[in-house]
Amino acid sequence: MQSHNSNKTKSLLKKCLQQVLVYRHRYSSRIALSKLDDQMLKDIGMTKDQASIEIQKPFWKGDSSIFDKNEYKRLKHRIYIKKTPKSRGVSF
Secondary structure, three states: OHHHHHHHHHHHHHHHHHHHHHHHHHHHHHHHHHHOHHHHHHOOOOHHHHHHHHHOOOOOOOOOOOOOOOOHHHHHHHOOOOOOOOOOOOOO
């Protein structure tokens, strides 16, 4: 039987890992955004100025027009996905 402190520690570690995943997603998404040309930006409904503002944000800042406010909820499931030959896998 696990102790209460052990469960708290696991919960805290899980939350920390989830937050790291959110930060990593923001960072890589902003790098990808920086590589889009004018036409691609237009296709996603952004101007060069809007993209520039987004790209310059540090990874810990969210709440933007192109990144969902629920990043944490969308990405937290990644912790539980195990890579197997039959699975789609998850790249980190």
